[in-house]
Amino acid sequence: MTMNAAGRGKTFWIGFLVIIVLIAGGVSYLASSSPDGLDSATLQGCEVIEVDGTEVLTGSCIAQHADDHALAASPLADYAIVGKDGTGGLAGVIGVIVTLAIAGGLFWLIARRRSDT
């Protein structure tokens, strides 16, 4: 491989990683806060009303059967750091690092096992 090709290769990996971090850490603030297709399907038949600052479902819908998440009190729950507003970007970057570490580690082990055999 020439130096030039090696340099281009590096640019690709760094560029890809920078884009990922920018999406998780920045673009994520522009995300729609409306329920997604699945959540919205489970909310059909219900109305969401606010009672004493918490959202309550009235009527009859699938979402009423949904349990609170077993780890709802965890420090990164709901893409916020200890529930603080405005920390979604940082939580996202932490998620990117953790995902990259787990996926990279697992795939490296799988690839290594292959070269052993």
Next chain:
Amino acid sequence: MTQQFVAMHMSDGIINAPTSVIFGVLAVAALGFCGWRARSELDERTVPLAGLVAAFIFAVQMVNFPILPGVSGHLLGGALAAILVGPFTGALCVSIVLVVQSLLFADGGITALGTNITNMSLIGVAAGYATAAITYTFTKQLGASAFVAAVIGTVAAAMGFVIEYAIGGASSASLAAVAGYMFGTHVLIGVGEGVITALTVVAVARARPDLVYLLRNSRKEALA
């Protein structure tokens, strides 16, 4: 009961416990198989891309885009991952994202991991990759194939939920209504998924065509 609108995946309790267990066992068995078959897709050159694809899907899933007034959608990533790194590695990428989201960010129930993985990793990847492989063989158009594969993969994943709801849905909402609503919203989400998938796959293919699994694989078949 409180409802958090930042959540993206199925919560616990939507599908009853026995059905969740069955899909949990199915998901674990299928991922074991994927781990075994992924050996033929992964080498030291493609491992970094596979890791970055998982991280990319995690990041892009955070960005919900509006599809209807009051309804949004987000990337599932099955077709994208399968085209770039292969179907078995791709299913592992999406599954890792779902596990990290559930265990670290309390997004997607823990007992619902089996159903969520079945829908978005297994069904989404299988339908997306099959569509991409067939479309690309006939058209040789990577971007168009990626778009169609993403639409089909997204709708197929949504139908996975409908099947699980039919088997063990813990509610009385009519199956036909749920199926119709899921289909309609996920066709729209699929269009967004298709645009993101086509742009991403084409960008990677322009920079490093040697790394794109679908291109490598079709070249291998042409040589054989």
